[in-house]
Amino acid sequence: MKTITPSQKLNYNTAKQNIQGQLEDFLFPNLRVVVIIPAYNEELNIAKILQRIPTNISNKMEIIVVDDGSNDNTYELASQFDINIIRHPRNRGNGAATKTGLNFCKNKNCDLAIILDADGQHDPKKLKDFIRPILEENVDFVIGNRFKYYYNMNTYRKLCSKLMTAFYFLLLRRKISDPTNGYRALSSKIINQIQFESEYSLTQEMLFKIIPRFNFKEIPVEVEQRKHGESFIKLKNYFTKIILFFIKYYIFPRITWITHRLINKETRVRMGKILRT
Numbered sequence: 001m002k003t004i005t006p007s008q009k010l011n012y013n014t015a016k017q018n019i020q021g022q023l024e025d026f027l028f029p030n031l032r033v034v035v036i037i038p039a040y041n042e043e044l045n046i047a048k049i050l051q052r053i054p055t056n057i058s059n060k061m062e063i064i065v066v067d068d069g070s071n072d073n074t075y076e077l078a079s080q081f082d083i084n085i086i087r088h089p090r091n092r093g094n095g096a097a098t099k100t101g102l103n104f105c106k107n108k109n110c111d112l113a114i115i116l117d118a119d120g121q122h123d124p125k126k127l128k129d130f131i132r133p134i135l136e137e138n139v140d141f142v143i144g145n146r147f148k149y150y151y152n153m154n155t156y157r158k159l160c161s162k163l164m165t166a167f168y169f170l171l172l173r174r175k176i177s178d179p180t181n182g183y184r185a186l187s188s189k190i191i192n193q194i195q196f197e198s199e200y201s202l203t204q205e206m207l208f209k210i211i212p213r214f215n216f217k218e219i220p221v222e223v224e225q226r227k228h229g230e231s232f233i234k235l236k237n238y239f240t241k242i243i244l245f246f247i248k249y250y251i252f253p254r255i256t257w258i259t260h261r262l263i264n265k266e267t268r269v270r271m272g273k274i275l276r277t
Helices: 012-017 046-051 074-078 094-108 124-136 155-172 188-193 202-210 235-276
Strands: 033-039 062-068 084-088 112-115 141-145 184-187 216-220
Touching: 033 046, 033 094, 033 124, 046 062, 046 074, 062 074, 062 094, 074 084, 084 094, 094 112, 094 188, 094 202, 112 124, 112 188, 124 141, 124 184, 124 216, 184 188, 184 202
Parallel strands: 033 062, 033 112, 062 084, 141 216
Antiparallel strands: 112 184, 141 184
């Protein structure tokens, strides 16, 4: 399987055509798929992850790296590849970087988007497994599940993840085995219909907004331990955000819905009285 290499500045389209130059050589010919890679201070990882992305996915596949205000050489190293790069002038958070990538997808009128971490923990060879359910099954959202395999996560984080799984099951009546997993694929339906807001914990906002409305599928993935850099996620802040999201995206909409129903009912009663007088 051929992958991207930073030979000075590689032309990605040329790399794809080098796979015998035939559409039949692509797994999903003419599929407009965009790989979104949010990155913050990933100079030790970004080139490696770009090199590992297969070039036989689609002749119309595009890659976008969103540099979220890095103060290292992330942008310079990503610029060695002939890909799309958007640079935030300051660090705004993983959610903001992901939203920038999704807006890029919307403007490109893509068929689906895949979100891939820049830290090397996600295996790009699994891209095809995230695409197939959206194309071949009645699925609009695909999320990775690292717990199908043995994953050496520290006990505290694993417990938190399991508690979140229980929380979502009680809340949404849908089991999400690995709710913090960032390896995800979204159909064009979701990209065009849902407006995301979070600048930080977009991964959880996605679950609150997508899971109740769309069919989803979990894909077993093996996640490598981060070797360099720091994670976007700060656990204590993360859980605070989840509680706020629960109130904003679950409690408030239901209060609003009930209020509208009551007001409408009261209005109908009043109108009926007026008409009878």
